Amino acid sequence: MVAKAVPEHVRWAVERLSPGPDDQLLEIGCGPGVAVALISERLMVLAGTERFDKVFAMNVNLFWVRSPAKELDLLKRLLDPGGALYLFYGYGGRRRQGKVGENTSRIPEALTEHLTERGFTVEVQPGPGMVCVVASLQ
Helix, strand or coil: CHHHCCCHHHHHHHHHHCCCCCCCEEEECCCCCHHHHHHHCCCCCCCCCCCEEEEEEECCCHHHHCCCHHHHHHHHHHEEEEEEEEEEEECCCCCCCHHHHHHHHHHHHHHHHHHHHCCEEEEEEEECCEEEEEEEEC
């Protein structure tokens, strides 16, 4: 099912996550679920875990349009020591014009500010028409 039409930017995002067979993952705002479906092909799906190795979100505006302090504090409690938060923004392909293109260039800066304020170390990884911001606890 998934192999037929997975957009390149979703494949890139899953490669950044590099899910291992024992990783506990949490996706925030799964939309149509293409990324989680691609990941579930690689992993055994378990429900009921309380701590996660990796938490990820694709194009979830909550993290950059306002201060997400409350949500980031919750994620800090949900992440295992050594775990990471992966925030992906963009839709692949060429850079878009207008407001979407403007926002894409502002997102890494806003995310970095919000994440470091909450005690995360941040790494920005540019990709094909998108960006991945990886946040881990200091």
